[in-house]
Amino acid sequence: MNNKVVNKQIPLETIVKVANNLENYKEKYDRKFELEQNKNKNIPYGEKQWEYENGNTTINYTIEFKNGKNIKESDYNWFVGNLNQPSTIKSISIDLYVSFYTKSPNNNINDIYNKVNVSYILENLMLL
16 A cells, blocks of 8 residues: 655644554554463473464664665664754655464464555655
8 A cells, every 4th residue: 555645734742652662562462462371381392382473573663864864773762862853854764564474274284474554654854
């Protein structure tokens, strides 16, 4: 899907709301992965019942400044802290990655790989 919005002024609060929403989504999966690890702890390998095996979540925040500097971090507080001078920002990208394996319902040998990627890209910004 390639949805584009052109010539829109976007309030900083909206960008922060999107970042918060993606952080909440990441935390939801982090909790699921932790519960799954705890559920299968101390169970022999062949008897483990994984719904979310080898779960991984990552959010990357990238800010490109008008001076050409491009910084990529995974820390939410760093990202929000760097929004304090919107006139210096050229573009923003927020990328969420979630991946995990589940058991195939009809096959005990093969697992199903599940992946969610979300990219929120704002270019040529006029931030409010």
